[in-house]
Amino acid sequence: MNTEVLLARNEGAALVLTINNPATRNSIGPEFFQAAREALNAAAADPVVGAIVFTGAGGFFSSGGNLNQLAATRELTAEARRARLELLHGLIRAIRNNPKPVIMAVEGGAAGAGMSLALAGDLLVAARNAFFAAAYIKAGLTPDGGLTALLAESVPRQFLTRMCLTGERVSAERMHALGVVGTLAEPGSAEAAAIGLARQLARGPERATARILGLCRTAPALPLDEQMEREAGSMVESLGDSEAVEGIAAVLGRRNPDFDALRG
The missing domain is CATH 3.90.226.10 (2-enoyl-CoA Hydratase; Chain A, domain 1)
Structure with a gap:
């Protein structure tokens, strides 16, 4: 047992x-x-x-x-x-x-x-x-x-x-x-x-996923202005992340992104 x-x-x-x-x-x-x-x-x-x-x-x-x-x-x-x-x-x-x-x-x-x-x-x-x-x-x-x-x-x-x-x-x-x-x-x-x-x-981008989770978890409780501030901070981080380099290139190249090498 x-x-x-x-x-x-x-x-x-x-x-x-x-x-x-x-x-x-x-x-x-x-x-x-x-x-x-x-x-x-x-x-x-x-x-x-x-x-x-x-x-x-x-x-x-x-x-x-x-x-x-x-x-x-x-x-x-x-x-x-x-x-x-x-x-x-x-x-x-x-x-x-x-x-x-x-x-x-x-x-x-x-x-x-x-x-x-x-x-x-x-x-x-x-x-x-x-x-x-x-x-x-x-x-x-x-x-x-x-x-x-x-x-x-x-x-x-x-x-x-x-x-x-x-x-x-x-x-x-x-x-x-x-x-x-x-x-x-x-x-x-x-x-x-x-x-x-x-x-x-x-299979998605690890760090972008974590940022999205944070935004979705706070969205129901925060005022619009405060939530948009959080969105802005997350977007600034994401744009500087190597995940965005791979993701944008994949979208433009009409291929599936490969985020595995970017984990950890």
């Missing part, structure tokens, strides 16, 4: 990280948060890794926090509960600050903190029959892991409020219609679709 909470494997330039707790539908807690954060930091510094895919073992993404563990935190001080919560928030920040694209592959469902994790990725692939649930209310709890902020990037306040106050399941197809899910896949094929997308992105 494999007791690792996180499994890692390479699929070409894609690093696949699998939540590995199928007995509890991949509930997540401190051990997973720490392992995932370490894996993300290592991937950020690894020139072989071009993109990262998160998935869940056993055909389910994640049911969120382990309620037995959460119940035990009642015995802790407020400061200790906050420190434990920061492990989750540190993982979400590690995803949002990673220079490599992070793609979430959701089969089955993503609930509670599992939904927060799914929303934190740069791109979200979900099986048509999967569901999403901000299920905190059912346990008398409130959202964490940035769920309200991340979901508000895509949906109106009324929809956000309904999801959080009812905890009801919302289908992947509905989330796709709202723009939360970027790609729908047939059941059982979300991981393969995410890996294919990861490999495609990994």
